[in-house]
Amino acid sequence: MNDMDKLLKAALAPEQYPPEELNDKLMRQVKVKESGEMRWKRKSLIIAAAVVACLLIVPASAYAAYKYLQPKEAAIKLQDDKLGKAFEKDGTEAMETVTDGLYKVTYLGDVSGEYISERTGSSWDMYPERTYVAVAIEKADGTDMTDEDNSKLFVTPLIQGLKPWVYNIASMHGSYMGDVIDGVFYRIIECDSVELFADRDLYLAVSDTAFFSRKAFDYDEETGVVTPNEAYEGTNILFDMKLDSSKSDPEKAKAYLKQLNDEWNLEGEQNKANGRGEETEVKPVTQQEIFAEGGNKVTFRMDEEDFNRWWADDKSARTVLSYYLDVEGEDIESIKCTLNQGEFCSNPADDLTELKTYGNQCSITGDDLKDRNHLYSAELIARFETYKDDPVFNDNSAWGKREHDMLSMGIASTKLTLEINMKDGRTVNKNLSFNNASDESIDISVSEE
């Protein structure tokens, strides 16, 4: 290990100074930002009186127009002047506000076009026609938004007739930029143009989920219509996007979908053929359980993450289970958790190479509590690996089948037993089970037994 330590020190030692021109640019940006903030604060004061006077008599959209930055202004604030100009010239303003769950979301507006942003990326050349949507998100209780709030929200355009869990911002080469300005989070999302589909219903979905969640939205397979799930407790807002239907192009849309599907099919093959590592990015799925024990509230939070897969020349690995557990509560002495009564999952242990390292039982004691404000954590990981001599190694579909079997069998039957020892000597036992895993949605529900 000492050798590895030395090796890592040699390989990763900080040797890169930021280039001088980068620091110069940075200083210029600091100056612009500072002066911009001052201007904006003055503007806020000037319009404040007008907003108060108009509040009772103006429609909601007009109020929103006063209260929030316009899409153009939001883009400029986020340092994309080119996009600001595009919003001004060709954009449509929506200014619709909906409050749901913990958040109040205002759909500010959208614009579509080719090369209308200063930001670029690897897929921009292949898919230059892009749609940009600006939203303003606030906390419903009036407190300031934080980066943590932002990371919990998923904003995406959806298209009638296309399965939303397959076709959303994540699969359509999307990204976003955003920042908190005066307590409001302004987010401008972008993805391949949805204007091609303007002859269908288009939606802007906002949910308090890290990724698209089938719990938050329903999809009617027959009509292709997306609706918010009324039973969902949280934020699941669906705005209508009113794009100019004359700009729809069914033929081009069909070609785009084919291109997208071809790309998805080819991606895995090419990476494997090239011997390159592939990171399949899947946002963590977070589930949370809160229960009261005596006078103490105990929160159990599970992040499922790192469903990644990679190849080397002669080895490939896939993480099939990765739970990051947080337990938060006062007066907890220690916690012991056991998976499946001592068996990590129901699959043959040979496949789960990480089992030996992490075991199927973990204990968390109060020692880790000191720096953490009543928060306990543990990580539980299992993954399987294949080697060059395994027939599965070179067979993508066989690999996929094994992966699916592992996910559906393993997670479906995984049970977590928590033994929480309170400081006053009480022991609280909780059983939680993880159900309903599928390779497509990676959707796990946590229920207390």
Place this chain on the structure above:
Amino acid sequence: MTTEEINRLILEYGKQIYSFCCNLTGNKADADDLYQDTILKAVELRHRLDGSGNPKSYLMGIAVRIWQNRKKKYAVRQNIIQMVEYDEKLIQDAPDTGLQPEEQAIREEMVLMVRAGIKQLPEKFQIVLYMYYTAEMSIQDIGRVLHIPKGTIKSRLHKGRNLLKEYLEVRNYE
């Protein structure tokens, strides 16, 4: 925050932060973006920076959170070839080690292999390794920044080293 204060911040921590951004993103354009966004955010949150008592940790925390929240905004599709080319450039730009040419070549090859190996690890291991070895942070500070117990940080460092060791052994290094 005055220009002088920002300059001092950059002078004191710029190298570690920028090196961390370089390692984490794997390409110069994204590293520049992440570095800039980190400093700009720090300037915006200067009152917290001043009160943190540990500016380096605070800056690293900002960098990690920006990366985690916005990595889709950056060009995140890591391409191994692109990364290797970038790493080679890093090595070319690295200060002279005073080694003989042959020793230097071996060292460079090893450095490239280690960097490529780390990129194969799950990101949570990468972040901890970069924070420990590149940003030269203590385990306690990493735990504070990532809101993770010290034990988990130690476990990730240990696990990361083991996985890297396996990776190198498979390729007849070590």
